[in-house]
Amino acid sequence: xxxxxxxxxxxxxxxxxxxxxxxxxxxxxxxxxxxxxxxxxxxxxxxxxxxxxxxxxxxxxxxxxxxxxxxxxxxxxxxxxxxxxxxxxxxxxxxxxxxxxxxxxxxxxxxxxxxxxxxxxxxxxxxxxxxxxxxxxxxxxxxxxxxxxxxxxxxxxxxxxxxxxxxxxxxxxxxxxxxxxxxxxxxxxxxxxxxxxxxxxxxxxxxxxxxxxxxxxxxxxxxxxxxxxxxxxxxxxxxxxxxxxxxxxxxxxxxxxxxxxxxxxxxxxxxxxxxxxxxxxxxxxxxxxxxxxxxxxxxxxxxxxxxxxxxxxxxxxxxxxxxxxxxxxxxxxxxxxxxxxxxxxxxxxxxxxxxxxxxxxxxxxxxxxxxxxxxxxxxxxxxxxxxxxxxxxxxxxxxxxxxxxxxxxxxxxxxxxxxxxxxxxxxxxxxxxxxxxxxxxxxxxxxxxxxxxxxxxxxxxxxxxxxxxxxxxxxxxxxxxxxxxxxxxxxxxxxxxxxxxxxxxxxxxxxxxxxxxxxxxxxxxxxxxxxxxxxxxxxxxxxxxxxxxxxxxxxxxxxxxxxxxxxxxxxxxxxxxxxxxxxxxxxxxxxxxxxxxxxxxxxxxxxxxxxxxxxxxxxxxxxxxxxxxxxxxxxxxxxxxxxxxxxxxxxxxxxxxxxxxxxxxxxxxxxxxxxxxxxxxxxxxxxxxxxxxxxxxxxxxxxxxxxxxxxxxxxxxxxxxxxxxxxxxxxxxxxxxxxxxxxxxxxxxxxxxxxxxxxxxxxxxx
Amino acid sequence: xxxxxxxxxxxxxxxxxxxxxxxxxxxxxxxxxxxxxxxxxxxxxxxxxxxxxxxxxxxxxxxxxxxxxxxxxxxxxxxxxxxxxxxxxxxxxxxxxxxxxxxxxxxxxxxxxxxxxxxxxxxxxxxxxxxxxxxxxxxxxxxxxxxxxxxxxxxxxxxxxx
Numbered sequence: 001x002x003x004x005x006x007x008x009x010x011x012x013x014x015x016x017x018x019x020x021x022x023x024x025x026x027x028x029x030x031x032x033x034x035x036x037x038x039x040x041x042x043x044x045x046x047x048x049x050x051x052x053x054x055x056x057x058x059x060x061x062x063x064x065x066x067x068x069x070x071x072x073x074x075x076x077x078x079x080x081x082x083x084x085x086x087x088x089x090x091x092x093x094x095x096x097x098x099x100x101x102x103x104x105x106x107x108x109x110x111x112x113x114x115x116x117x118x119x120x121x122x123x124x125x126x127x128x129x130x131x132x133x134x135x136x137x138x139x140x141x142x143x144x145x146x147x148x149x150x151x152x153x154x155x156x157x158x159x160x161x162x163x164x165x166x167x168x169x170x171x172x173x174x175x176x177x178x179x180x181x182x183x184x185x186x187x188x189x190x191x192x193x194x195x196x197x198x199x200x201x202x203x204x205x206x207x208x209x210x211x212x213x214x215x216x217x218x219x220x221x222x223x224x225x226x227x228x229x230x231x232x233x234x235x236x237x238x239x240x241x242x243x244x245x246x247x248x249x250x251x252x253x254x255x256x257x258x259x260x261x262x263x264x265x266x267x268x269x270x271x272x273x274x275x276x277x278x279x280x281x282x283x284x285x286x287x288x289x290x291x292x293x294x295x296x297x298x299x300x301x302x303x304x305x306x307x308x309x310x311x312x313x314x315x316x317x318x319x320x321x322x323x324x325x326x327x328x329x330x331x332x333x334x335x336x337x338x339x340x341x342x343x344x345x346x347x348x349x350x351x352x353x354x355x356x357x358x359x360x361x362x363x364x365x366x367x368x369x370x371x372x373x374x375x376x377x378x379x380x381x382x383x384x385x386x387x388x389x390x391x392x393x394x395x396x397x398x399x400x401x402x403x404x405x406x407x408x409x410x411x412x413x414x415x416x417x418x419x420x421x422x423x424x425x426x427x428x429x430x431x432x433x434x435x436x437x438x439x440x441x442x443x444x445x446x447x448x449x450x451x452x453x454x455x456x457x458x459x460x461x462x463x464x465x466x467x468x469x470x471x472x473x474x475x476x477x478x479x480x481x482x483x484x485x486x487x488x489x490x491x492x493x494x495x496x497x498x499x500x501x502x503x504x505x506x507x508x509x510x511x512x513x514x515x516x517x518x519x520x521x522x523x524x525x526x527x528x529x530x531x532x533x534x535x536x537x538x539x540x541x542x543x544x545x546x547x548x549x550x551x552x553x554x555x556x557x558x559x560x561x562x563x564x565x566x567x568x569x570x571x572x573x574x575x576x577x578x579x580x581x582x583x584x585x586x587x588x589x590x591x592x593x594x595x596x597x598x599x600x601x602x603x604x605x606x607x608x609x610x611x612x613x614x615x616x617x618x619x620x621x622x623x624x625x626x627x628x629x630x631x632x633x634x635x636x637x638x639x640x641x642x643x644x645x646x647x648x649x650x651x652x653x654x655x656x657x658x659x660x661x662x663x664x665x666x667x668x669x670x671x672x673x674x675x676x677x678x679x680x681x682x683x684x685x686x687x688x689x690x691x692x693x694x695x696x697x698x699x700x701x702x703x704x705x706x707x708x709x710x711x712x713x714x715x716x717x718x719x720x721x722x723x724x725x726x727x728x729x730x731x732x733x734x735x736x737x738x739x740x741x742x743x744x745x746x747x748x749x750x751x752x753x754x755x756x757x758x759x760x761x762x763x764x765x766x
Numbered sequence: 767x768x769x770x771x772x773x774x775x776x777x778x779x780x781x782x783x784x785x786x787x788x789x790x791x792x793x794x795x796x797x798x799x800x801x802x803x804x805x806x807x808x809x810x811x812x813x814x815x816x817x818x819x820x821x822x823x824x825x826x827x828x829x830x831x832x833x834x835x836x837x838x839x840x841x842x843x844x845x846x847x848x849x850x851x852x853x854x855x856x857x858x859x860x861x862x863x864x865x866x867x868x869x870x871x872x873x874x875x876x877x878x879x880x881x882x883x884x885x886x887x888x889x890x891x892x893x894x895x896x897x898x899x900x901x902x903x904x905x906x907x908x909x910x911x912x913x914x915x916x917x918x919x920x921x922x923x924x925x926x927x928x
Contacts (some may be wrong), residue, residue: 067865703896
């Protein structure tokens, strides 16, 4: 460890003067810095933290705010670990010139990554220890005689002897590596973390003062618009620039292989130019018919097959079982459909590029943009700047490439915002799924074998560092999407259990070579997934695949319980071995005053409005958050209209950083899950996507009937912190479907639960 | 092009623009305002909402020429982070946002409706909000915030009537 003298003689001022409200807007840096590699090495404390002469703490993070509240939570973390007020912390997120490369803000990984024993949390702990050592040396006492209050280190029992952080290290580098042994503050001593601190950006958002990427304005900035193909797979034959000759403000028509864009002086001019530009396209192959798409999915070739568990005795156990149940569940492609179409601003000049981007992946987008532009990665700076909520890969990455290309073509800063249709027709959709479920039960009603087989189509995905062809702009430029590697048959599972996006039901023991990593008790188990080629780009959409799989598992579990006339809560608990998952099931049931009995509800009338309740649960990704939900619904049996009236959600995500933030995520996840369950579906015709606006893609409005939501937060301070943004949404569809069944005896196995589908299921009752 | 006079957030502007230009682009580009957002460009989501002549207007589909001489209020025209308008304060108090992109539509639609219907019922409010979208689904908090504001103005209206 560095001595005090070494500490003080090292390094000059690190801190760049950012304003707290608009760090990314620091125009002085619009063309740099680009080459500050040493600041980004994750094991270096100086990559994470700097303390100014005024005692202000600047923290750098590679996990960005997407609306989920992680900016505030990370600010709390820094304030807590360093014992400074929240207002004295400035968090710089996802700027490739100063922030560490933490990959992508996704997969419910921000909290596990930065709040446990590594990265930002460990950097804070290391800094605190270093500050205490320095304080002890300065004040001439042992570390254990010191206290810290609001960034001031004092000697216990002697109010006259103290020193502030700014006096100890102000403006200097720490020059330390992260200490794996530096002690974190424990939850029982927390005063900032774990509290319902208000979002630090809320007042700015509510008053229109907040600057989104859509509001970045650079001197001399022009406005671009892209012209996408009229249909999937179409290729460009020709562009008639004369078709927009009479429009004012046109700066340039940009054509690069199948990429077409226009640049104009004003946004409205760019929009009109893109609409009027005459481009001739050669149609691609016809799209598969949507009507029988699910049937086609089963036979699409080639296939990449994965066996996650295989106890080898499933067929035998099914043959011997007292009863065998089967069901097939269908989930459509759905989309992120961000409320704001994606936007980016790029300034590409003199071989260097600065991109203000709402990407979840600052560093990968930097690499992808470098490829798209044909310049070295070191010459690109990506400054993450907030866009509208994304829920996964919306158009953020692709529009960043669009803006960069158009700026490069004109040598001036260009802002591009996609049209609503370009956002919706070309984004990377959440995957469609066909899932066959089969179980055998014994004479006691216990499940003895579970057989899962699922099919889902994929194309592209996140571009990562080297695959710009995984999104539409890259593909139009001729970059290939990630290769599809067929694999049939699947190799036998090996190593430890791979939950594979909850393809493995929670009720399975999950045993591989005698080691069982599942959350359940069922030992006769086979889980086989098929990935097949998709006609549309796909990518992670909030709770990717976990949501689709869990819809199938939790609906099916309910069907099994009904078949053996068991209470759905008790039946779940009977087949679970994971105490945390069992606990959230019990807590949700308790909150809902769950009456133990089998479904459907006895004595329900076959006409009029019927009421019912349903439960579902999940161990997200097997161990990244535990959640259970009880949904209460009313079903209008004349129309098939479903109205959720109450949700009860119990969640255990380890120690809670911000209880109000977690509630906000639970509530938003639950209602977004409801919207997806009741109405959202990507549609297409022979050549193109037809769900291209809010009339054709159905998102529940602010006027829609909403259930009350009661959240039970289990603050499990003994466990590691897990993700909490994708838990609740995962279980909503099944909870609602199970409640529909409880109310009416009708089972709907196809998302979304439109009134027509529910009515058809009601009419099909015996 | 023609010169159009607008009063935006209390400030008079004289703008030389194509009168067919949707108001949104004038506000966000020519006047540099951050509140109104392009969400869909089709008048379907609400993100571009402003209050003009006392009514919530979808600025992405409203030609600026039709609003010549009008008084226009955007989200930032209501209040500031330091001094938010009561309806903005209600959203802050309820922590009623996630990404925050939709707030012009949510807050200004609610405000314009409640200011002319101070005794609106919850069902009336829902009806008024039925063309506004929030994709983070902060619906319950937002409706609580709107209700909080509604209670405050209906109390005021009640006091004035007494």
